[in-house]
Amino acid sequence: MPAKILDGKAVAKRIKEKLALEFAALRAGGRAAKLVSFAVGVDDGTTSYRKSQKKQAEALGVDYAMVDLPAEAPKDAVVAKLHELNADKSVTGIILQLPVPKHLNGEELARMIAPAKNIEGIDEVNLGAIVMKRYLNLPCTARAAVELAAESGIDMNGANAVVIGRSTIVGKPAALLLLDRNCTVTLCHSRSRDLPAIARQADILVTAIGTRAGMVTGDWIKPGAVVVDVGIIDVGEGRIRGDVDFDSASQVAGFLTPVPGGVGPVTTQMLYLNLLDAAKKA
Numbered sequence: 001m002p003a004k005i006l007d008g009k010a011v012a013k014r015i016k017e018k019l020a021l022e023f024a025a026l027r028a029g030g031r032a033a034k035l036v037s038f039a040v041g042v043d044d045g046t047t048s049y050r051k052s053q054k055k056q057a058e059a060l061g062v063d064y065a066m067v068d069l070p071a072e073a074p075k076d077a078v079v080a081k082l083h084e085l086n087a088d089k090s091v092t093g094i095i096l097q098l099p100v101p102k103h104l105n106g107e108e109l110a111r112m113i114a115p116a117k118n119i120e121g122i123d124e125v126n127l128g129a130i131v132m133k134r135y136l137n138l139p140c141t142a143r144a145a146v147e148l149a150a151e152s153g154i155d156m157n158g159a160n161a162v163v164i165g166r167s168t169i170v171g172k173p174a175a176l177l178l179l180d181r182n183c184t185v186t187l188c189h190s191r192s193r194d195l196p197a198i199a200r201q202a203d204i205l206v207t208a209i210g211t212r213a214g215m216v217t218g219d220w221i222k223p224g225a226v227v228v229d230v231g232i233i234d235v236g237e238g239r240i241r242g243d244v245d246f247d248s249a250s251q252v253a254g255f256l257t258p259v260p261g262g263v264g265p266v267t268t269q270m271l272y273l274n275l276l277d278a279a280k281k282a
């Protein structure tokens with residue numbers, strides 16, 4: 001029987017509806033959440049990204065503010081502005097728009113955002129908090145991958161989970177989150193031996209690779225497994241594909257996320273889930 005599709009758009013829509021209700025309740029209690037997009041020397045790329053961020057925030061009832069400094073702003077001024085936003089009690093979450101001008105270091109600046117307000121959750125404090133099981137802001141893509149796997153209804157207790165890809169922002173935290181759901185986790189990477197054999201042990205297979213579209217074929221998959229494809233590979237003409245070969249995988253897997261329309265839409269909502277949690281804690 002062909003795999004059931006784990007429809008990221010539908011899941012994202014449900015999460016969004018729930019988030020809107022919760023943000024509205026906070027607002028009614030005088031605790032409206034506010035997201036600040038901080039940019040230095042805005043370029044066209046971030047402008048269109050910010051437009052969609054603003055639209056999304058407003059649809060959820062979140063206040064959205066753009067704080068901009070000119071491209072030539074010295075590092076001291078940028079750091080001072082970040083500290084100001086960190087200290088501002090009306091600000092719930094901060095997103096630093098990347099890239100930043102060449103005289104600045106984006107990673108270094110992102111680390112200066114107060115961890116509680118760093119809602120992308122990919123700084124060392126937020127990532128380290130996962131190891132301690134003291135979740136603060138969870139990395140959005142890793143969380144989305146695990147949420148989608150859970151959507152299948154699989155009992156994660158003791159399930160064999162295989163994650164392919166060990167990046168700091170996706171693979172590694174996804175493995176830790178699955179571990180916290182009591183999966184038995186194997187984390188693979190480019191040096192792993194005989195990946196197909198390891199993947200075939202997986203009740204839950206998460207791929208976060210991004211090197212070759214359709215690399216993970218049906219013969220890598222245990223019959224009935226839950227397969228979550230995080231990979232995004234640009235295959236030209238405005239099209240993207242995932243790590244998993246959809247046609248062959250869908251003949252074997254029990255559940256499968258499509259690309260596009262799988263992890264991506266859920267990832268966006270995870271940012272607002274972090275924001276909601278941050279607003280509740282503030």
Ligand code: NAD
Nearest residue numbers: 141165166167170189190208209210230231232263264267
């Ligand atoms: P990354 O390049 O930092 O990490 C890729 C990982 O894949 C590495 O750990 C590497 O060891 C492993 N890898 C590479 N080639 C391999 C191979 N042949 N066999 C086994 N493992 C191999 O990438 P990332 O930031 O973790 O992102 C992974 C993918 O997820 C990319 O395609 C990226 O575009 C996509 N992504 C999607 C979303 C989303 O919202 N859907 C968000 C972030 C990233």
